[in-house]
Amino acid sequence: MGFITATADRLTIRNFTEAAGLFRTLGASGFRRFSTYRQATVAATITNTMFGFVRTYVMLAVAGSAVAVGGQAAGYDAAQLVTYVWAGQGLIGVVAMWGWTELADRIRSGDVVTDLLRPVHPVLGYLLPDLGRAAYALLTRFVVPIVVGALAFDMYLPQRAATYPMFAVSVLLAVLVCFAGRFLVNAAGYWLLDTRGVLMAWAVCAGVLGGLYFPIRFLPEWAATAVYLGTPFPSLLQIPLDVLVERDPPAGQLGLLGLQALWAGLLFTACVLVQRRAERRLVVQGG
Template identity: 50%
Template sequence: MRALIGCYPHLAVAGFHRYSTYRSAAVAALTTNSAFGLMRIAVLFSVLGARQEVAGYDAGSIASYVWLGQGLLGVIMLWGGHELADRVRSGDVAIDLSRPWNLQFALLAEEFGRAGFAVLIRFVPPMLIGSLLFDLRWPQRSQTWVLFALSVVLAVAMSFAIRFLLSLSAFWLLDARGITAMYGILGGIVSGLTVPLAFFPDWAQLALWWTPFPSLLQNTIDVFVERGDPLPLLAHQAVWTVALLAIGQLVQRAAERKLVIQGG
């Protein structure tokens, strides 16, 4: 049991090293993120216009919202990350399930390693670019940095939990590309990437609060810019993360019973 638990830190390190080999891809993604960041901030600043603030967001908060979103996009991996679905489709998942580990925990450990590398390459540079070009709103309280780091960890785990469930759907759908593509389209809207969720009508904000999606990006950004009490935001993230990981365990067990090897 101790050896089994001890393998997960090694998997996290392996995940970090694996993604650190794709430096050119990381630089290309950073360039794209920065370009889209400039376009998004231009649009939102036009919404702000001559007003002091919109939906509680002033110029500094909007600038921080945009560049935090662009930086966190690669960290939480809102789009992509469905290799498990491909392995289910090819039948290679049988090898993964035969190994002496919990598949969900193993993939989550690798995910944290990937996210750690993404913080260095996909998060820090956009924030530096944004701080050079705009007057960002930085945390005013020292504890906010700790709360923000915790929020990022929860967001990474939650994003993984959602993608894990979507990938497991391949056991029943045989090809999960349709459902993952739909999630990719809607994810940016309901997570608060496209525009702040505070711009939505009150009824839509209330409805979204009962879903996990604000915890992917919006809650983490609000913790950083100190928008409201951070504790309910973190509690929302923690509850949904634990719930989705637990559901993932149940669905994984059902999938193992359903296992159909395709090809190979």
């Protein structure tokens, strides 16, 4: 009798070509899948645009009042806040802040067992299509709010060439952190019968502490520091947006990227550990 495990043998990847092939195939599948949801993409973009207008006007009023009392709103000027809001509305779709319940649904229905039979680690098996999805969102849901915002308002353009590649890296890290966070929240379904509460908590924290409702630096400094260092949420929107609007000098931007990378590493380690524990306790009821 051999040793029986719950999972299939994992694919051994021998060289770079094989790894690239795996990335391409699974990534393309995510891209293709989401490019068929055309109505939903249009609808989501319209909604992001509406919120973009409301939040821009509120932020412009804040900037206006701050100038009237002779200062800046937490170090942002009006044009920076405009860019902050519209790029933020675009990034919601890229990182997919809310609404991903696929893993939790599959755990509840038992379909998750087929993920374990695939020759790819489940974390990677979900991550790669998600990167494809993010690439599609970058071409659609990110571009439209930026264009609308640029047409309707005076936007801040980065002054330093180095900001653009740093923003690109920051967005990639944001997608990774957000994916890992969503994966962990969904994986709570291995232990909880009803994951709605956990998912709701994620949605609130991502919105409030992620910098969507207001820039985290609007908070008193001690609170902002605690949120940056103590939670992964600023990595979702706040940090990419801070990098984009050059809120900090280059050294500060690099520091923020480092913080994001740290959170990405921590959360992915947690994902792998949680997945290992979950595979040990998963019991799929027959049916």
